[in-house]
Amino acid sequence: xxKHKSERSLFMESLKILVVDDEAPISSYLQRKxxxxxxxxxxADDGEEALRQAFLRxxxxxxxxxxxxxxxxxxxxxxxxxxxxxxxxxxxxxxxxAQSDEVQQGLDAGAxxxxxxxxxFPEIFEEIRRLHDKGEALKKGRS
Amino acid sequence: MIERLRVRFERMGIFPKLLFGFLFLSIVPLxxxxxxANKNLSDTGLQAVQRAEEMGKQNLEAAEEIGMTSIExxxxxxxxxxxxxxxxxxxxxAARIADFLYERDKDMLILSSLPHDPEKYRHxxxxxxxxxxxxxxxxxxxxxxxxxxxxxSNPENRTEWRHRSPQQFKKLSKPLxxxxxxxxLNGMERIxxxxxxxxxxxxxxxxxxxxxxxxEGYFTxxxxxxxxxxxxxxxxxxxxPGWLSITPDGITIKQESAYAGxxxxxGRKFEGIIRWAAPxxxxxxxxxxxxxxxxxxxxxxxxxxxxxxxxxxxxxHSDGGSGNYAFIWDHRDRCIAHARDFFICGxxxxxxxxxxxxxxxxxxxxxxxxxxxxxxxxxxxxxFRDFTQKKPACKEQIKSGCIPLDCRILDNAPQCQGWHEGTxxxxxxxxxxxxxxxxxxxxxxxxxxxxxxxxKSKRGFGYVTIGANVDDFHKDANITKDRIQKxxxxxxxxxxxxxxxxxxxxxxxxxxxxxxxxIIAVLAALxxxxxxxxxxxxxxxxxxxxxxxxxxMRSGNYDQYIEVTSKxxxxxxAHSFNEMAKAVSEVDKMKSDFITIASHELRxxxxxxxxxxxxxxxxxxxxxxxxxxxxxxxxxTGIERLMRLVSNLLDLSxxxxxxxxxxxxxxxxxxxxxxxxxxxxxxxxxxxxxIVKQIPPDIxxxxxxxxxxxxxxxxxxxxxxxxxxxxGTIIVKAEQNEGEMIFxxxxxxxxxxxxxxxxxxxxxxxxxxxxSQKVGGSGLGLTITKEIVENHGGSINCESPLPDGYFPGLxxxxxxxxxxxxxxxxxxxxxxxxx
Numbered sequence: 016x017x018k019h020k021s022e023r024s025l026f027m028e029s030l031k032i033l034v035v036d037d038e039a040p041i042s043s044y045l046q047r048k049x050x051x052x053x054x055x056x057x058x059a060d061d062g063e064e065a066l067r068q069a070f071l072r073x074x075x076x077x078x079x080x081x082x083x084x085x086x087x088x089x090x091x092x093x094x095x096x097x098x099x100x101x102x103x104x105x106x107x108x109x110x111x112x113a114q115s116d117e118v119q120q121g122l123d124a125g126a127x128x129x130x131x132x133x134x135x136f137p138e139i140f141e142e143i144r145r146l147h148d149k150g151e152a153l154k155k156g157r158s
Numbered sequence: 159m160i161e162r163l164r165v166r167f168e169r170m171g172i173f174p175k176l177l178f179g180f181l182f183l184s185i186v187p188l189x190x191x192x193x194x195a196n197k198n199l200s201d202t203g204l205q206a207v208q209r210a211e212e213m214g215k216q217n218l219e220a221a222e223e224i225g226m227t228s229i230e231x232x233x234x235x236x237x238x239x240x241x242x243x244x245x246x247x248x249x250x251x252a253a254r255i256a257d258f259l260y261e262r263d264k265d266m267l268i269l270s271s272l273p274h275d276p277e278k279y280r281h282x283x284x285x286x287x288x289x290x291x292x293x294x295x296x297x298x299x300x301x302x303x304x305x306x307x308x309x310x311s312n313p314e315n316r317t318e319w320r321h322r323s324p325q326q327f328k329k330l331s332k333p334l335x336x337x338x339x340x341x342x343l344n345g346m347e348r349i350x351x352x353x354x355x356x357x358x359x360x361x362x363x364x365x366x367x368x369x370x371x372x373x374e375g376y377f378t379x380x381x382x383x384x385x386x387x388x389x390x391x392x393x394x395x396x397x398x399p400g401w402l403s404i405t406p407d408g409i410t411i412k413q414e415s416a417y418a419g420x421x422x423x424x425g426r427k428f429e430g431i432i433r434w435a436a437p438x439x440x441x442x443x444x445x446x447x448x449x450x451x452x453x454x455x456x457x458x459x460x461x462x463x464x465x466x467x468x469x470x471x472x473x474x475h476s477d478g479g480s481g482n483y484a485f486i487w488d489h490r491d492r493c494i495a496h497a498r499d500f501f502i503c504g505x506x507x508x509x510x511x512x513x514x515x516x517x518x519x520x521x522x523x524x525x526x527x528x529x530x531x532x533x534x535x536x537x538x539x540x541x542f543r544d545f546t547q548k549k550p551a552c553k554e555q556i557k558s559g560c561i562p563l564d565c566r567i568l569d570n571a572p573q574c575q576g577w578h579e580g581t582x583x584x585x586x587x588x589x590x591x592x593x594x595x596x597x598x599x600x601x602x603x604x605x606x607x608x609x610x611x612x613x614k615s616k617r618g619f620g621y622v623t624i625g626a627n628v629d630d631f632h633k634d635a636n637i638t639k640d641r642i643q644k645x646x647x648x649x650x651x652x653x654x655x656x657x658x659x660x661x662x663x664x665x666x667x668x669x670x671x672x673x674x675x676x677i678i679a680v681l682a683a684l685x686x687x688x689x690x691x692x693x694x695x696x697x698x699x700x701x702x703x704x705x706x707x708x709x710x711m712r713s714g715n716y717d718q719y720i721e722v723t724s725k726x727x728x729x730x731x732a733h734s735f736n737e738m739a740k741a742v743s744e745v746d747k748m749k750s751d752f753i754t755i756a757s758h759e760l761r762x763x764x765x766x767x768x769x770x771x772x773x774x775x776x777x778x779x780x781x782x783x784x785x786x787x788x789x790x791x792x793x794x795t796g797i798e799r800l801m802r803l804v805s806n807l808l809d810l811s812x813x814x815x816x817x818x819x820x821x822x823x824x825x826x827x828x829x830x831x832x833x834x835x836x837x838x839x840x841x842x843x844x845x846x847x848x849i850v851k852q853i854p855p856d857i858x859x860x861x862x863x864x865x866x867x868x869x870x871x872x873x874x875x876x877x878x879x880x881x882x883x884x885x886g887t888i889i890v891k892a893e894q895n896e897g898e899m900i901f902x903x904x905x906x907x908x909x910x911x912x913x914x915x916x917x918x919x920x921x922x923x924x925x926x927x928x929x930s931q932k933v934g935g936s937g938l939g940l941t942i943t944k945e946i947v948e949n950h951g952g953s954i955n956c957e958s959p960l961p962d963g964y965f966p967g968l969x970x971x972x973x974x975x976x977x978x979x980x981x982x983x984x985x986x987x988x989x990x991x992x993x
Binding site: 038040041044045048051052111119132133134135136137138140 | 758761762764765766768769770771772773775776778779797801821
């Protein structure tokens with residue numbers, strides 16, 4: 016793991032992740048761990064805060080819980096995807112609900128991935144790394 | 159039988175029970191009442207008709223009896239009157255004949271006193287004439303057409319006015335005598351007048367062959383006559399034969415026979431004479447000869463030939479067949495006048511012998527045996543021997559045509575004996591005799607003429623008889639009788655038809671009543687059915703709703719409300735049910751809410767724990783030693799198990815509260831199985847199990863919620879893995895069968911005892927707590943599985959132990975008893991199907 020860390024910290028300085036979860040312990044844990052992995056991590060604990068942060072920080076990746084106060088995750092996802100500023104953000108939905116129709120709703124709203132809670136940190140990190148790699152490849156291809 | 163009925167009754171719904179009961183209670187008495195009312199009505203009516211009929215019959219019988227009695231009375235009165243009238247007529251006829259004959263005596267005396275001069279004799283002859291009715295058809299001989307009767311001009315005479323015009327028979331004035339002679343003392347004819355002429359053919363009449371029919375023996379008698387004495391002969395004439403044929407319909411007479419009145423108009427008539435003779439004396443009283451006159455017998459026959467003892471009184475031609483005619487018998491009881499001339503006794507002119515009389519067959523047979531001639535046999539026959547109608551007439555004589563009637567020997571005609579005996583004293587009378595099937599009155603009266611030989615008996619010249627049909631006397635009475643009988647019959651018919659009309663009326667009225675009763679019964683039945691319908695509708699509909707509600711509640715749908723339409727027991731029940739349903743629903747909701755809330759609340763700390771533990775284990779919190787790692791792995795296992803439990807609880811809660819929505823799509827069976835197998839492969843491998851897929855490559859698709867169906871297969875496989883000794887085999891098989899897809903998940907594990915084969919699908923059931931620890935089941939997997947399958951409209955069952963060879967390649971034995979989950983799914987339809 017240490018090997019990963021040193022490599023990543025070189026490339027990921029500009030990569031921004033917005034973690035949206037109404038459970039403060041969870042979001043702070045993720046912020047701590049992901050920051051340690053070299054990402055710029057911002058948090059929000061409701062849907063409106065999530066939108067404000069997103070338009071302010073313009074994150075590359077959003078970890079979005081579905082169950083949120085004020086605006087739920089699906090709605091937030093739709094708004095982000097329909098705004099030019101944030102439409103390129105990679106959104107990973109997180110939800111306790113594993114129903115296929117909800118999964119489908121999330122994917123329809125523009126999420127790239129849908130993870131079911133409870134989920135271990137290694138699975139989340141793996142997902143972010145995969146999107147990161149893909150994003151790097153795209154950047155290289157474009158330049 | 160009764161048991162069966164009872165069972166059937168118990169199985170009936172409330173509605174049929176009520177309907178049946180109401181119908182039975184209301185219709186049966188109605189029908190019984192109707193039946194008796196109708197029966198009584200028609201019975202009473204019919205009895206009345208019967209009484210009326212009997213009374214009518216009795217009346218009729220009484221009327222008939224009275225009628226018949228009065229008819230009998232009038233018949234006997236009429237008969238008596240008629241009899242007296244006919245008797246009187248007979249007597250008067252006889253008297254007239256006697257008078258006539260006595261006049262001839264006077265003629266004789268006159269003639270004998272005349273000088274024996276041919277001219278004087280001829281004059282005498284011509285002066286002696288008398289009218290006779292012409293019977294020969296060409297000259298007349300027909301019944302005269304009756305004149306219209308004279309009416310009384312004075313109304314006071316019109317009561318019972320009777321009038322009869324004179325009978326206009328055509329008549330001919332005929333000489334009384336056929337012959338007048340003067341015979342000398344030697345028997346030589348000196349003067350002879352025949353046919354009005356002086357005859358020159360003078361004969362010696364002392365010789366019998368020179369006499370009429372060679373039968374006159376008067377010369378021997380006249381010799382002894384003194385002055386003033388007269389000889390009168392019997393009737394002498396040639397017998398005229400006749401042939402009868404007797405048939406059941408009556409007697410017919412052959413045409414060649416003698417004249418027989420209406421029966422044979424053309425026949426030859428009997429021509430006879432009666433000879434009068436008296437001595438002639440000269441002025442000196444010396445007997446010089448004899449004067450004779452041969453009376454034409456026609457004039458005697460004329461007295462009876464036209465007599466008919468009926469209303470007609472007289473006729474041209476008498477009718478022997480009718481039985482109504484008059485006839486004459488001489489002093490020796492021989493027939494000398496008859497409607498049928500062949501019955502008149504006569505002589506054979508060639509021999510001068512008398513033709514023997516008709517006898518019965520038995521007497522004739524007797525003659526045949528006697529060896530005598532018929533004349534001799536008959537002459538010596540005793541008179542009136544064994545006379546009876548029972549004897550048949552002699553056929554041989556009928557055949558010969560020689561059948562003159564001689565009362566003394568006509569032994570099959572007992573009336574002859576009656577006449578003979580009745581005239582013995584010169585009297586008259588009558589009697590009834592049943593002759594040829596008809597009651598006949600026969601009268602007799604002696605002819606009181608006693609000149610000469612006729613003075614020897616009181617019978618005189620002989621006797622007149624008249625035969626008459628008794629029925630004709632009381633023709634009027636018979637007409638009345640007939641009328642009465644007809645009237646009675648008519649009356650009877652009227653009564654009968656009236657009765658039959660009444661009967662019809664009663665029947666019709668009964669029919670009408672039956673109809674009315676039937677209509678009432680039907681209406682009542684309809685009313686009862688309607689009432690039962692309404693009542694039972696009010697009872698059964700809420701009951702049905704209650705039942706439906708209860709059934710719905712049993713399957714977990716607690717949100718039930720039944721409309722309360724009444725305040726009766728049923729209404730109360732519905733109300734109670736609603737309250738109960740509400741309470742149950744609330745409790746259920748509370749439970750669901752609790753589970754949901756509890757699960758959510760559990761999930762957040764679990765997530766936190768998982769993140770922390772998995773992060774440490776993933777090396778994101780720095781390096782850890784092996785001991786820490788092992789400890790954290792234990793923690794992670796616990797977290798995961800807790801995770802599953804919460805997840806399953808949530809699932810179940812959702813399924814049970816019907817919040818689950820099946821996301822159905824056509825899904826490859828292979829995909830479902832492959833995904834499920836992939837999911838459990840690690841676990842299976844960890845225990846050394848082999849999973850064998852036995853599914854035909856072309857099995858196709860099935861319309862299901864893919865993820866949930868994968869979960870179903872996973873749950874079954876997990877169960878097999880959990881409850882099998884390590885190193886087992888699990889077979890997943892699928893096959894199609896008539897719109898169904900059948901999945902088999904079979905293992906050679908410990909098996910499931912039969913008592914538990916249903917229980918395993920219940921919440922929190924675990925076959926063995928020790929076993930469950932091996933893999934850490936939540937006890938909800940199979941419950942969820944069952945719910946999912948049933949939500950798809952399918953079913954899941956478990957069978958154990960497996961029979962040998964049921965699944966080839968699944969070695970059994972020892973602990974390996976084996977078990978199989980059988981899942982049946984409809985290929986397309988489902989209970990909660992949604993696109």
